[in-house]
Amino acid sequence: MPLVAIQHLTFEIAGSKILQDLTLPIQEQEIHALLGANGSGKSTLAYVLMGCEGFAPTSGQMTFKGKDLGPLPMFERARLGMTLAWQEPARFEGLTVSQYVRLGKPDIDPFPYLTRVGLSPQAYSKRFVDKSLSGGERKRIELAAVLAMKPLFAILDEPTAGIDMLSVQDMMNVIRSFKEEGASVLLITHQETIALMADHASQLCGGRIIASGKPKDVAEQYKKGNCVRCDGERCIPFTTAS
């Protein structure tokens, strides 16, 4: 039985189908890359899985360790061992980096987790998680907080976006460490080079899974399509995108 089982999931908003009859199993200790162009439904799937307000599925089923996620509010899903690192994490006035990293596990020492994401604990632990941080710094802190939760399943939404090129490899090593510590990862990305680090990959287009298999094969297909955005039905290649 997969750790996370998504079966025939459909999500509609204002009559528009954002996710369509989507079936996706994610195994234990698996990094599963979800590739797709802008607008293909990747982040929507993350919000539906996590139970964000306004993102209840129209139909279909999602289970985590065999437990139906449908009736569970977001925080209960988190307490089961799921979490989400947002593409653009929120900022908080008056909350220090140290406090933030400890949100899910108040007793842990935040310093090692900051070190793992390439931030100096001395320099960052007392700073506030507010507008004074750059987007890249904020994403690293989000990743540190997710690591510190020791989740069983982490949804990472574009974790390398906004990270400087020199540090992308370091961030990929951090993502690998989730697996080494026993967790599964849904790695949401629009970059096929990032998807190659996964154990398994799926391509999302118009809210549908159109390919699933070895990351190299899925990435190759995605690259050939030269997808840049999705019109709800299909990927629009770069050459014809407006």
Place this chain on the structure above:
Amino acid sequence: MRELKILTDTFESLGGDPEVFQDRHIAHMAASGHRLVSQREIPGVTIDAKETGDGITNTILIEKGKHIELPIHLCLGITEKTGIQRIQTRLIIEEGASASFLAHCLFPFVESGEHRMDATLEIKEGAHVRYNESHYQGTCGGMLVVPQAIVSVGPGAQYFSDFSLVKGRVGQLQIDYVVHVAASAVAELTSKVFGRGNDIIHIKEKMVLAGEYAKGLIKTRVALEHDAQGEMTGIMEAHAKGARGHVDCREIIKDRAIGRAIPIVQVTHPEAKVTHEAAIGTVDKKELETLMAHGLDPEQATELIVSGMLQ
């Protein structure tokens, strides 16, 4: 002295160190109601305080060019269940001097009372002042608190003020500050207030950027719950070349509370600029969900967001 002990005990219960009132290197003034209960001058700081029968007047002077390293403590309060305290304060920070003030306004047992502070601050050229004022009103909500100040920030001077009333219940709060900012000077007013029960909060802060390249910020953070009401007026005027001002008001409203924000900006010079932002309402959905994704329930998440905002 019984009143001083009550004030310092309250100060300690809120996390303060009562030893500061014994330290001969730290200037302070303490008043209970209309009685002066303690004061100390140090080199560079003179305190001229008097009981006037219906209040206390005091002038605190920081001498020209003096840098006062340790904060000057002003401990003001009422130690009985009822009482009135009227303070007239004049702070003079002479040219090139620097000092920080920690004002503790403590009303731990007051069921019905009034605290009025009429302050003038004269911050001379090149001086630097940080003024932090924190209030504790107990839980009765029977106070009328009226802090008023007229501040002049001289050329190249810096003034940072932080008003905090987040513990206990106030009753009525009527803040009225006016700050005049001269050329190349910097002024920041920050107010953080938590209104509960049927508290009524009025905050009016006005900053006039009169000199070239003057900079100003009015930052207001208010949380209102139960039946509390709040009205925040932030007025920023810029009248000279290169002047830059910003008004930033955020209110979180819960239960049946009502919040209003009135930003008023006026610019009379084509090379000046003032911006404002105001947000009133429930806690931000994304902030809430980010915390819930880490396992906090909605109540825990809301409490953390509100306490962070008022920190």
